[in-house]
Amino acid sequence: MIRYALICDSAHEFEAWFRNSGDFDAQSEGGLVECPQCSSPNVRKGVMAPAVSTSKTEKAPDPQKAMMEIAGKVRSHIAKNFAYVGDKFATEARAMHEGDKPERAIYGETTPAESKALADEGVPCAPLPAPFVPPQAKKLN
Template sequence: MIRYALSCDHGHEFEGWFGSSGDYDDQQGRGLLACPVCDSQAVRKQIMAPAVTGTRRTVRDVEPARMQAMMMEAAGRIRAHVEANFDDVGDSFASEARAIHEGRSEERGIYGQATPGEVRDLVEDGVPIAPLPQEPPKKAELN
């Protein structure tokens, strides 16, 4: 089955289902297509994106427990990358992030701690920041 987005010469939009693209052409040629709103037979296909299916698995195909494990692994990798490649500025995060943003400190990746108020102020002032994913629990700590 093929679904086409259709419209009539009065601007009414609707859809039609056909067994094949040839079926649309045949029905159109025989005057069998009409607008369901105004009964106009001046019906034409609209531009629409094709619905393409593939064999790749989608997120919906992954069971929730596996999805959670994948997300925890990704978060752990992000955190490990940041800890290995960025400077830990501890409690000075807010002031150092602002200094880098304003050009008063060396441009570099940093991480550390900030209070909710400091985070709000940085965001409001346009300082680009993002939360660091929490450290994933150790396997020995899991049930």
């Protein structure tokens, strides 16, 4: 497969893939290549840099592994800097928002209904995706 940078006679630039350079030529001559913006069949190859392969092969990073590494850093940050309040999260967050308790960084559990009520009241909070939730080590008495 080969990717070409293409330009139509109205100067619209776009890219397209072809099996080989002969396929582009044949399709272009047959009027099968057209600009996706203006449908002009008058399309030519534009200037593009070739993809150069080196002897050094670089393996693409595994996105799942990268995400889990980031999740581990977030978990560690939360465990170190936030207090776990368990199922008292809604009560604690609301009390801080209303000024009844001093503000501090907390995390814990809440029901979907409690979470919606907090949002409706303007209490700032957000759910943590499961991979980002640290072990519950800092229980509040």
